[in-house]
Amino acid sequence: MNEYIAVILIIVIAIIFNNLNTKIRKLEKEVSDLSSKINKKTLHPEPTQEVISTEEIITPLPTPIYEPQRETTALNENSETPPIIQKDWLSPVFEFLKQNILTVIGIFTLVLGIGYFVKYAIDKNWIGETARAGIGLCTGTAIILTGHFLRKNYKTFASIITGGGIAVLYFTTTIAFREYHIFSQNTAFVITSIITTAAIFLSYYYRSEVLIIFSLIGGFTAPLMISTGENNYVFLFTYLTLLNIGMLAVAFLQHWKSVGWTAYIFTSIYLFYWTVDLPELLSITFYLISYIIFYTFALIDYFRKKELPVPDILMLSLINGSSIIGLTYIFNELQYEPVIIFPLIFALVNAIFLFREYGKRNFRISFSVFAGITVSLITIAVALQFKAHLITSVWAIEAALLLFIWKKTGHKIFKTCFHIIFPLVIFAQLITWCEYFNAVNLNIIFNPVFLTSLVTIVSIGINLYLLKNSSEETETGTHTFFEDLITAASYGVIYTAILLEIIYHINSLPWAAITSVALLYSIYYIFILLFFRKKLSIAKDLQTGLIYLFLFLIVINISVATSSIVTDILSKQLQNSFYILHLLQWIPFIYVSLKIIPDTDFHQSKISYWIISLAFIVSVSGELHHLYVLATSHGMEDFYAVKNHFNILYLPIIWTILASIFIYIGLRKNIQEYNKIGFSLIGLMVLKLYAYDVWQMDNISRISAFIALGIILLLSSFTFQRLKNIIKNMVDTKEKNEENQEV
Known part of the structure; x- marks a missing residue:
């Protein structure tokens, strides 16, 4: 039943196709007749009813004067040459697919249909193995002949049809060898070579770039089709070399760039697979042969037109890079020396063309390309050495x-x-x-x-x-x-x-030392970026972010890493001199605070004043704390006692002094945020003093702390009052001077 339905469908499709073909022919005839009529009217125009006098014909028309055109010309002469609009290199591919996608899908579907039909015939035992191969070969040949007869009026369509026929021949040969064992591997290779040669010949004869791409894909995949799993690389790459030489000849005669790129991609895949699977000295020979072939391919336009188009420049870069990777890998695996011989040889080849351009005093694109490749290869040689x-x-x-x-x-x-x-x-x-x-x-x-x-x-x-x-x-x-x-x-x-x-x-040092060194390096790295921020063209937002990160690392280093260093020094795991390395962080901190931050947009937000003040308070307090502990402690046994003594007795005094400094700077520079920070710090200090410290002190320490803090607060208040009066007098004097000038 299914067979009858299939036959009926084929007959219906044939009738529909015949009717459509008849209508298309009628439409083509009507268009042709209409076109001939239009051409006749154009060549023999009808005479007009009015008779034009001879004087009117002979009298020349006055030459029009276009003043605006002169202005435009003058503007064009003075203006710069408009930039060359670069075409998208993928647009021809998309254009081809847009116009021929149905043809491609159609031939692919046809090949699958033939394959399913053959499979169905095999399942029904209609045909034997030899007949199956014969049907496939005849079908492929018939498709190629169909493309041959359509080539004059439908060039692209015929090329795709012919490519499909070639694909049928390849797959038929593969199946006949691998599945049916009708002929040997050598015979299969000869047949695929004949198919490839015939396909390349047809491509050249038809002048079809599409067809030769099909042919090359079939030629490069043919060894995979007839492979038996044996690693006969010499035979394989001899075949590929002959195929690449044919590609080079076609590219030279027809100027088809796509064939070279197709061959390069497949050749590189084969070479890299050989290199990884079985690195041997003989593969170097084929690397060098491939390098010569594709380097010559990339220079065809250079010798022919004295220029280097974009695909050729890209090919020069890739062939040098891929060849260096493969050859050097082989030398390293086989432990041969010197490993830099191939980068230097390739650098010499490119240097010859570089000096050629230099001799012509041609310092344009070609000179830059050869110079860049030469320098890159020499750099690779030095790195590999x-x-x-x-x-x-x-x-x-x-x-x-x-x-x-x-x-x-x-x-x-x-x-x-x-x-x-x-x-x-x-x-x-x-x-x-x-x-x-x-x-x-x-x-x-x-x-x-x-x-x-x-x-x-x-x-x-x-x-x-x-x-x-x-x-x-x-x-x-x-x-x-x-x-x-x-x-x-x-x-x-x-x-x-x-x-x-x-x-x-430094991984043998204690973890605290490693952390401290890493943080110190991070601080200096960010400092260098900020120091050279203008030369490095670092964006303003990024500068602000780097400053925040810098201050955060300063706080972490002082409060966490340095505390661990002090502990390790007291426990004799580190030398006392290691603490000096930590003090180096103050150099970039002071420079960033005094020079870099005022020169950036860091203080656009009010929170920035609080952050830098917090970093300064933590840094000063922590540094004095660590120095006091190191100076007065004799070991870990009295570490905690000394630490608590500093926090209770000296830390409030330090915070009071810092608060006074912030208030002074706020009044001096009229920055309200520093005043708020200073008074907040005083409030925090007082809260800490009366809520916790007083209850932990002995009588002498309590008396000393209150007297010292009282004196500091009174002196600070007296200083602020004097400063306030000075500022007020300066403002009054300025206002009087302005009034006198107005009078």
Whole structure:
């Protein structure tokens, strides 16, 4: 029953197709007749009823004068050349898919339909194994012949049809070899090679770029189709080399860039798989052959048109980077030396073209590209010589190279590629840092992990410089969100790389010392960013955030880390001299408070005065507390007694002095927030004194504390009164002078 339904459907579809075809032919004939009539009217126009006199025909019309056009011309001459609008390189692909998506889906569906029909015939035992293969080969040939007859009027459609026929031939050969064992592997390889050669020939004959892409995909996947699982890489890459040479010839004759990129992608996948699966010396030969082929492919337009288009620049960058990764990996696995030989050889090749451009005094795009690649390869060679990690270093340098080329050419594709590869750099760097956990006895600085980080830091520094300059050249002078994210991540990578190296080499110290050193490094790192904030073009909002983070780290270091250091010193786990290292935090703290904060927008909100005052109070109180404990304690046995004595007797005095200073600054600079902070601190001190401290003191300490605090408060009050009178007299004098001037 199902067979009859299928036959009826095929007949109905054939009738409908025939009717539509007849109507389309009639419509084409009507359009052709209408077009011929219009052409006749255009060539032989009908005479008008009015007779035009000979004088009117001969008399020339006066030449019109267009004054506005002159002005426009003058403006155009004085104006700058309009920027070149960059075309989206993906638009031709989308345009092709938009116009031919039905054809692609149709041929794909047809191939599946034929496959299901053959499977159905097999299940019904209608045909044998040899007949099945014959049907597939005949069907593929019939589809190719159909495309051949349609090529004149429907070029793209015919190319896709022919590509589908080639796909049927490939799959039929594969099934006949793998499933039915009709012929041997060598015979299958010969057949697939003949199919590939015929497909390339048809592509060249039809001048169809679409067809040759189908052909190349089939040619590169043919070894997978007839594979038996044996690793015969020599045979495989000999075949691929011949296929790439054919690709290069077609690209040279027809100037089709897509064929080179298709071949590069498949060749790279095969090469990397061979490199990881079975690294051997022979694979280096095929790496070098592939490098020569694709490097030549990238330079076709350079020699032909004296220019380097965007795809060729990208190909030059990728072929150098991928070849270095593969070749160096093989050398490292086989433990051959020197590992820098291939980066230097490739650098020499690019340097030849660099000096060629220099000799012509041509310092344009080509010069910049060859210079960037040459410098990148030399940098990779230096990094590898010092045993830096391969992939992280190559990706980091490749990212900087792409951003440099974007800067020089202005083509957004290179910036897009940078945005893609930069997260990979961070991911690879994270993997590299994980080696700190298992590494033993690494040298200071000159170890593989930190040298890799150093390469990444240098490349990131170049990236930040290029991104900074690119923002200055825009109208708004601002980065996009993604660029701000890259900038923040870059500073984070630099910070983490140095921090992990420091922690690795001090990991034998007590945890308090490690924490203190890490916090001290963090404080200085933020201080350096703030110190060079203008040269680094750090946004104002980010500057404010860095200041808040800086003050927070200061408070944490004083209140938590330093207390642990004091405990370790008293318990003899650390030397007394280690405390001197901690005191270095006061240098950036004082400089940030006196120089950087007044020069920023930190004090736009009132809360900022309270935060910096809190940091100052905690820092001074904590530092004096630690110094007093270290000076008077003899060990951990009297640590808590000395600590409580300081908190009860000296801390209220310190807070009173600080409160007086805040009130003085508030009156002097007319900042009400400092006055509030000073009086709040006095209130807190009084509350602490009368609610807790008094009940913990002996009589002598109580008398001494009250007398000292009383004297300080009276002197402070007297000083404020004098200052208040001075300010009042200054204001009165100023008002009198203004009145006298008016008179």
